Amino acid sequence: MMINITVRKLEEEYADAAYNVEQICLKEAWSREAIFELIDRKNAIYLVAVYDNTVCGIAGMYIVADEGQINNVAVLPEYRKQGIGKIIFDELLLEGKKKDVKLFTLEVAASNSAAIKLYSNCGFDVVGRRKGFYKNDDALIMDFRIDN
Template sequence: MNEVTFRQATIADVKSLLRIETAVFSSPWSEKAFRNEFYTNQFAYYIVAEQNEAVIGYAGVWIILDEGHITNVAIHPDQQGNGYGKALLAELLRIAKEHSVTRLTLEVRVSNTKAQQLYKKFGFKDGAIRKKYYPDNQEDALVMWVEE
């Protein structure tokens, strides 16, 4: 397994984030949405996972006082199944804790049991259902949360 390193994402990473976003999600964020995260969302904090100087994944969190909302956790499909998603999420949670976050939430498709299992390994619990949350197919989202 080639070593994966993590660093804070910058605006220069937007093209890499888009490449991963469109490969992973059926309702991908736009370039404009990512640019907004870097330029105008004062609460946004993004990290990238790199392997051999190539971005293979990314994750984001909005940090608002002591609460965090995880926006995305994504590993390029070519690199999935190697434990990188788990490492990426662990790093994101470490950063959130460093920023005094005590409660984190996220939404995940009800059909994405693989991601739900990963989140549960980190102590996330099932919360509410957001009906018809995803615009591509009107799928419900499961809200999950964890408190430190």
């Protein structure tokens, strides 16, 4: 069952909730200060997924020239398996395309099969591996190129 999600750009009113999502979901979460700094950064896109006034997911990316480095995608455990990850990830890619991003890259824990499946379904391919990138896991390097 799909729930009604609104995806919004990070604003100050959502920053603490976004920080909480990161703390709950990500092994290497960003600091509260780093999240607040993203609000006004021109080379960053940070989105929040909101359901019933609750921030239930986040997705962020830095842009350098025509490349987008996706840094974090997360959905609170109680909201998973409802399509929210795909909704916010698709919106992140769309926002990147609007800023002329031609190559999207990301790292994902080699053991995170759900995320790997999501990224693969969105057109990403595994292009490399970073041994020991995470504390107890390797990272797969994945990318997606826009052909115009």
